[in-house]
Amino acid sequence: MFESRKTIAFLLIALLAGVLLITGCEGANEPSTESSENTGTVSDSGEVNLFTTRHYDTDQQLLELFEAQSGIKVNVVNAGADKLLERIELEGEDTQADLLLTADAGRLHIAKERDLLQSVQSETLFNNIPDKLRDRDDTWFGLTKRARVIVYAPDRVDPSELSTYEALSDPKWRGRIAMRTSNNIYNQSLMASFIELWGEEKALQWAEGLKENLAREPQGNDRAQATAVASGEADL
Known part of the structure; x- marks a missing residue:
């Protein structure tokens, strides 16, 4: 478990410090890279805005670890996926979102279809996340997997x-x-x-x-x- 948390924290650091996944109405197809030229927005302000639907204690612990290691403050905006996507779309080029963290690739596909994401060129992400767990155009990356379990009544189902x-x-x-x-x-x-x-x-x-x-x-x-x-x- 500790190693998994370290890995996810490492990837979150790469995402938060190295790339901007959210884009306005223009430039959605222009890739973001890990170079200083493309990360100036985050480093100059010393803050990054994370729009997230997740509500787990482990997420908060990972964000605190990121802040301690990077010196960058993470401003968390928490809401349902539909509300976050609607807000990003309405704000357009003026959106305050730097990164979207949500559950299920289906929602990320919707965000891509609405032209809300931009592609990312990150060796850290490429080396740690296999092709099958990321978008073919590198607009989103999967950090975790969720098991779909079947709940059954043990007194009625063998x-x-x-x-x-x-x-x-x-x-x-x-x-x-x-x-x-x-x-x-x-x-x-x-x-x-x-x-x-x-x-x-x-x-x-x-x-x-x-x-x-x-x-x-x-x-x-x-x-x-x-x-x-x-x-x-x-x-x-």
Whole structure:
């Protein structure tokens, strides 16, 4: 755990001290580099503005470590992803954001599609983050991965029955599954990954099978799904 924190802290230092990921309406396709010429905005002011949706104690510890090592103050603006993207877009060239830190690559894709990000040329990032965990145009980089776990009722589900997400469309789960709505970014990213793996036709068949297995209309957040399982409304 300590080594992982050191690695992430190192990458955050590279991001915060070396690059500006947020851009206004112009220059979105112009790459930022780690040279002093491109980092003057941060070093001259001695501050960097981080727009983040994350709310973990470890993030704060890493930012404090960055401040101690770099001497640069981090101003944190915390809000939901949609609100942050809307603010950056509305502010345009006058945006106060230097860096966007959020959950799920789907949201970063949306930011890129809105022309809110610029590409980054950083040997530190290239050497530490594999191609599959960063944008093909280097406009965003993945720092962490999140496990998508299946919550189940141990008194109603034998763990040996569980295997893959693909298997959740099996008719044996008819009327037993709770999930969030399809307009949730996490579910959209999951579906996108299946389209990439299987193609659109098979991914659609899987989604239709999963829909038939729902115990209720999709609703609520992650905790709401776990609550539904605990209350007996669903088994998964």
